Amino acid sequence: MTTRLICSANHGFAPYAQEELRRRFGAVKSRFLVPGEVFVAALEEPAENVVEQLVSQPPIFLRHMFVVDQAWEVAGQGESGAEREDAVHPAWISELQGLLKKDDRLQQSRIAIQTRKSEQSAWSSSAAELKDAIQGGLDELNAEFVVRDADWIISVFAAVDAVYMGIAKPEHNISDWNGGAVRFQKEEGQISRAKFKLLEAEKVFGIDFSSFHQALDIGAAPGGWTSFLLERGLDVTAVDPAKLHPSVLASPRLTYIQKNAGRVQFKDNQFDLLVCDMSWSPKLTAKLVTELLYCLVPGGTAVITVKLLTKKPMALIQEVMTTFQDARLQIQRAKQLFHNRDEITLYMVKY
Numbered sequence: 001m002t003t004r005l006i007c008s009a010n011h012g013f014a015p016y017a018q019e020e021l022r023r024r025f026g027a028v029k030s031r032f033l034v035p036g037e038v039f040v041a042a043l044e045e046p047a048e049n050v051v052e053q054l055v056s057q058p059p060i061f062l063r064h065m066f067v068v069d070q071a072w073e074v075a076g077q078g079e080s081g082a083e084r085e086d087a088v089h090p091a092w093i094s095e096l097q098g099l100l101k102k103d104d105r106l107q108q109s110r111i112a113i114q115t116r117k118s119e120q121s122a123w124s125s126s127a128a129e130l131k132d133a134i135q136g137g138l139d140e141l142n143a144e145f146v147v148r149d150a151d152w153i154i155s156v157f158a159a160v161d162a163v164y165m166g167i168a169k170p171e172h173n174i175s176d177w178n179g180g181a182v183r184f185q186k187e188e189g190q191i192s193r194a195k196f197k198l199l200e201a202e203k204v205f206g207i208d209f210s211s212f213h214q215a216l217d218i219g220a221a222p223g224g225w226t227s228f229l230l231e232r233g234l235d236v237t238a239v240d241p242a243k244l245h246p247s248v249l250a251s252p253r254l255t256y257i258q259k260n261a262g263r264v265q266f267k268d269n270q271f272d273l274l275v276c277d278m279s280w281s282p283k284l285t286a287k288l289v290t291e292l293l294y295c296l297v298p299g300g301t302a303v304i305t306v307k308l309l310t311k312k313p314m315a316l317i318q319e320v321m322t323t324f325q326d327a328r329l330q331i332q333r334a335k336q337l338f339h340n341r342d343e344i345t346l347y348m349v350k351y
């Protein structure tokens with residue numbers, strides 16, 4: 001039985017998402033819809049097994065997927081990019097709406113319609129207009145159309161020569177965000193975009209940061225993570241030879257040590273949270289963090305970014321994870337978050 005999936009990863013990391021699928025399911029035929037980012041994969045495995053496997057053991061690089069329930073082959077845009085005659089309401093939209101209207105599960109439910117498209121696409125207008133076009137014909141479902149907390153997500157990807165559609169419970173798509181792209185509003189006065197990484201880790205890993213008391217932030221400057229932890233009510237010790245932003249320095253709950261983290265000393269079990277975002281050699285980061293683990297209380301949490309400075313990230317990640325495991329850190333999740341660039345985030349608990 002062939003299952004088709006539309007899979008997304010951070011730009012440039014889709015080959016590793018493909019590798020993850022191959023390691024789990026054997027032969028995988030795949031074709032890029034957006035180079036380096038989105039691909040359609042065909043696996044010889046029932047869809048329920050694929051979903052169960054991927055949800056119970058979430059992959060690192062595969063950020064989002066949906067099982068294709070229906071696909072329409074369509075003639076793509078002409079070379080000139082000129083719109084086709086039927087572009088406003090092509091036949092496949094009517095057929096897609098027909099399928100949705102017949103689906104009893106969708107009646108009176110909360111529905112999110114998530115649409116995406118490739119640059120050259122069977123749908124020449126925007127993805128938002130595609131969503132409106134689909135939703136516009138679904139009145140008789142008596143559904144509530146929502147963006148978050150849906151009962152069902154209808155995913156549509158309009159590629160150059162085909163349109164793919166899948167209906168799924170949000171938890172079955174790995175991420176309930178459209179394509180796994182977790183969007184946050186930039187706040188006024190936000191110190192760094194790095195803050196989004198910790199905000200996303202909070203949501204995606206389900207970490208309740210406000211439950212901690214004493215945090216150590218290694219590689220803290222300019223202070224995005226530190227400001228986030230202060231906002232969650234923690235006392236924060238920030239270590240960085242570089243300068244913290246003045247707005248963070250004003251906090252009475254901050255201890256700032258303007259030093260290399262290799263030259264600091266703490267008390268045993270002083271912290272219940274250790275975060276580290278040093279953008280540095282992964283092996284040296286792992287060494288530095290493991291040497292500081294005496295100051296993290298057993299049961300304490302560590303959130304660490306690991307830079308992927310190599311053409312063999314899978315092997316590197318394994319090596320770094322083994323170093324942490326040997327140092328009594330149990331890996332809860334390893335994931336390339338949407339806001340991670342050339343890195344992944346590890347969420348670990350000390351035992």
Ligand SMILES: C[S@@+](CC[C@H](N)C(=O)[O-])C[C@H]1O[C@@H](n2cnc3c(N)ncnc32)[C@H](O)[C@@H]1O
Nearest residue numbers: 192194219221222223224225242260261277278
């Ligand atoms: C990507 S930035 C951190 C951004 C920060 N998480 C934020 O939210 O604003 C990396 C920081 O790590 C610091 N760093 C690199 N090596 C370090 C070391 N050995 N000890 C302490 N800080 C280090 C750098 O000075 C730099 O400020």
